[in-house]
Amino acid sequence: MPLFPDTIRPDEPRRRRREAPTAPSEPLKDKALEIYRRLCGVYECPIPYFHSLDPLSELISSLLSHRTRNADSGRAFKALRARWPDWAMVEEAGVAEIEETIRGVTWPELKAPRIKAVLSAVRDRVGSLTLDFLAAMSVDEARGWLEAIPGIGPKTSAAVLSFSTLRMPALPVDSHHHRVAQRTGLIGPKVDVGPSHAVLRAQLPDDWSAQALYDNHEVLMLHGQRVCFHRSPACDRCVLLDICPTGQVRVAKAAGRT
Missing domain, CATH: 1.10.1670.10 (Helix-hairpin-Helix base-excision DNA repair enzymes (C-terminal))
Structure with missing residues (x-):
C-alpha cells in the first residue's frame, strides 16, 4: 500500500473537463x-522575505511578474519607480510611455494599460492610491476586495497579502x-x-x-x-x-x- 493512498496518480482516467475542489482527506x-x-x-x-514593498507597490510588481522572469520584472519595476517616483504619476502617464518603460517584461503592451486601469480602480474605490487598509480585513475579505478589480486573480491577490509589508497569511x-x-x-x-x-x-x-x-x-x-x-x-x-x-x-x- 502506498504511504499516502489518497494521492492522485498521473495515470488515472481524466473523466471530467476540470476537477472541482473538494475538502482534503x-x-x-x-x-x-x-x-x-x-x-x-x-x-x-x-x-527570508524577498520584498518589503507596501501593498500597492507589491500589486504593481505582481502584475509585472506574470509570465516573466523575476530579474526582468524586477528591472521593469525599478524603471517605473525611477521614471515616476509616485504611483499617481504612473496613473497619469501615457500607456505608450509605460509600455516603453516596462518593455523588458512579457506582454508590455497588455501590462501597461492594465497597470493604469488597476491604479484608477483603486483610486475610484478608495479615494486615494493606497492598499494599507487591507491590514484591517481578514485574508478572505482582503482577497475578495482585490479580486473584484478586473485583471486581479487569486495568484496576484495572495502575493499582495503575503509578499508585501502586510505579511498576511495567504498562500x-x-x-x-x-x-x-x-x-x-x-x-x-x-x-x-x-x-x-x-x-x-x-x-x-x-x-x-x-x-x-x-x-x-x-x-x-x-x-x-x-x-x-x-x-x-x-x-x-x-x-x-x-x-x-x-x-x-x-x-x-x-x-x-x-
Whole structure:
C-alpha cells in the first residue's frame, strides 16, 4: 500500500473537463505536511522575505511578474519607480510611455494599460492610491476586495497579502509550485493554477502563520525551479521521490519496468 493512498496518480482516467475542489482527506493533509517538512529541510526554513514593498507597490510588481522572469520584472519595476517616483504619476502617464518603460517584461503592451486601469480602480474605490487598509480585513475579505478589480486573480491577490509589508497569511501558487503539487498528487491534473489556491490552502493548518505559508510556497517553488523542472525533472535527486507518483512512474519507465 502506498504511504499516502489518497494521492492522485498521473495515470488515472481524466473523466471530467476540470476537477472541482473538494475538502482534503486526512491522508492528503498529512502528505502536504510531509512535503513541507522535507522541502524545508532542503531549502532551510524559515526563508527570508524577498520584498518589503507596501501593498500597492507589491500589486504593481505582481502584475509585472506574470509570465516573466523575476530579474526582468524586477528591472521593469525599478524603471517605473525611477521614471515616476509616485504611483499617481504612473496613473497619469501615457500607456505608450509605460509600455516603453516596462518593455523588458512579457506582454508590455497588455501590462501597461492594465497597470493604469488597476491604479484608477483603486483610486475610484478608495479615494486615494493606497492598499494599507487591507491590514484591517481578514485574508478572505482582503482577497475578495482585490479580486473584484478586473485583471486581479487569486495568484496576484495572495502575493499582495503575503509578499508585501502586510505579511498576511495567504498562500500564493505560481507555476513552479503548481507543477510540484500536481506531480506529487496534492492536486489533480485538471486543477488549474487559479482553483489550486483554495485546494492547497485547505490542506494546510488553519492557524499557520504568514511565515509558515510563505515558506510553504517558497519551498515548492524552489523545488520546481531547481529539481522538478518542467522538462526532464531530476527525479534521481528528489527528496520526494518515494511519495511522488509521477516520479515513480518516470523512474520505472527509465528502468524498463513499464
